[in-house]
Each structure stands twice: as C-alpha cells, then as structure tokens.
Amino acid sequence: GDSVTQTEGPVTVSESESLIINCTYSATSIAYPNLFWYVRYPGEGLQLLLKVITAGQKGSSRGFEATYNKETTSFHLQKASVQESDSAVYYCALGEGADRLTFGKGTQLIIQP
Amino acid sequence: ETAVFQTPNYHVTQVGNEVSFNCKQTLGHDTMYWYKQDSKKLLKIMFSYNNKQLIVNETVPRRFSPQSSDKAHLNLRIKSVEPEDSAVYLCASSFRGYEQYFGPGTRLTVL
Numbered sequence: 001g002d003s004v005t006q007t008e009g010p011v012t013v014s015e016s017e018s019l020i021i022n023c024t025y026s027a028t029s030i031a032y033p034n035l036f037w038y039v040r041y042p043g044e045g046l047q048l049l050l051k052v053i054t055a056g057q058k059g060s061s062r063g064f065e066a067t068y069n070k071e072t073t074s075f076h077l078q079k080a081s082v083q084e085s086d087s088a089v090y091y092c093a094l095g096e097g098a099d100r101l102t103f104g105k106g107t108q109l110i111i112q113p
Numbered sequence: 114e115t116a117v118f119q120t121p122n123y124h125v126t127q128v129g130n131e132v133s134f135n136c137k138q139t140l141g142h143d144t145m146y147w148y149k150q151d152s153k154k155l156l157k158i159m160f161s162y163n164n165k166q167l168i169v170n171e172t173v174p175r176r177f178s179p180q181s182s183d184k185a186h187l188n189l190r191i192k193s194v195e196p197e198d199s200a201v202y203l204c205a206s207s208f209r210g211y212e213q214y215f216g217p218g219t220r221l222t223v224l
Contacts, residue, residue, distance in 0.1 A: 046203065046215035101213065103156040
C-alpha cells in the first residue's frame with residue numbers, strides 16, 4: 001500500500017534558525033500522486049499548508065517550501081527562518097487528487113524563543 | 114474560521130456501548146470523510162461519502178458505520194465499542210476532490 005515516512009518529532013529549533021522536516025513516500029496504487037503538507041496549530045483543526053501536484057515543482061506558503069522530487073520520492077518541508085508562531089504539528093501526505101489521503105505520523109515542531 | 118463542525122469534543126464510554134459522532138460542514142462541499150488518529154498518531158481514512166454514495170471504504174470493523182442525511186452531514190456510529198477504538202476521530206470535507214478541510218476532532222476513550 002501507499003505510505004509516508006517523515007521526521008520523527010519532536011523537533012526543537014531556535015527562533016530565526018532554518019528548518020527542514022524530511023518526508024519520503026511510496027505510492028504503489030497511485031501513478032501520479034499529489035503531495036501535501038498539512039499543519040495543526042495548537043487548539044486548531046488540521047489545515048492545508050501547501051500542495052504540489054506535478055513532479056519537479058515547488059510549493060510555498062507562509063515562508064515554507066517543499067519540492068516534489070519523484071527521483072528520490074521525497075517532499076521535504078523547509079523554512080529559512082522560523083518564528084515562534086510556527087510551533088505546530090506538521091503532516092506530510094499523498095493522495096489521488098485530494099482524495100484518498102495517506103498521511104505520515106506527523107512531526108511536532110517546537111520553536112524556542 | 115471553522116467550517117467543519119464536530120460534536121462532541123470528547124466522549125468517554127464503556128466497552129460494549131454504542132456511540133455516535135456528528136459532523137457538519139457549511140462549505141457547500143460534495144464529499145465528506147472520516148479519519149481515525151490512533152495513539153501512535155497515525156491518521157488513517159475510514160470512510161468517504163460523495164452525494165450519499167460511499168466511494169471509499171477502507172477495511173474497518175463492521176461495528177463502524179457512516180450515516181449521512183444530506184451532503185452537509187456525515188455522522189459516525191460505532192456499535193459496541195472496543196478498547197482499540199480509543200482514538201481521535203477527524204471529519205473532513207472537500208469539493209470535487211480538491212483541498213480537504215478538517216474539523217477539530219472528537220476524542221473517544223473506551224474504558
């Protein structure tokens with residue numbers, strides 16, 4: 001079946017430092033998966049951070065970026081300078097369209113002031 | 114802004130009882146989903162409904178059943194809960210398979 005593996009948390013980063021959360025995927029039932037990063041802020045519901053539907057393309061939102069790399073089956077999430085408000089749980093996911101989403105286990109990110 | 118509403122927030126019950134969770138979306142979406150997030154934080158899809166038709170049904174125990182009265186509502190019923198049903202249940206909706214919007218979740222504890 002399809003699966004997503006991401007950095008095991010919690011990940012602690014100091015404010016203004018750079019961040020990378022690794023995500024690799026295996027899509028056995030979907031020929032051209034769409035890739036997503038979802039985020040859950042404290043006290044809020046899961047929400048879409050960014051998505052990329054074409055291999056080789058980059059998605060970006062709120063200073064975060066992720067590139068769909070079909071060769072390495074990766075979709076790492078990066079940010080050049082994190083803020084305290086970025087503290088949340090981040091989920092990498094793949095899907096056929098936005099349907100049938102398969103999620104990773106989530107990575108808790110803690111930003112130290 | 115919350116547009117997918119779930120009730121209750123929390124529910125504690127005994128093994129063997131029946132429970133029902135409600136989900137309502139006000140986004141005009143045509144597809145709704147139920148996910149289960151277990152103690153290992155793994156989030157797995159359980160059901161999805163499109164225009165009252167079940168279109169995805171991952172292998173879940175038969176004691177689980179989705180119930181839809183219209184495209185804005187998708188409830189989840191668990192008949193005779195078991196300890197392994199303790200989890201957070203998330204409801205979501207989408208329009209024609211585009212971005213899914215999630216509710217805040219219902220945490221179930223089975224004693």
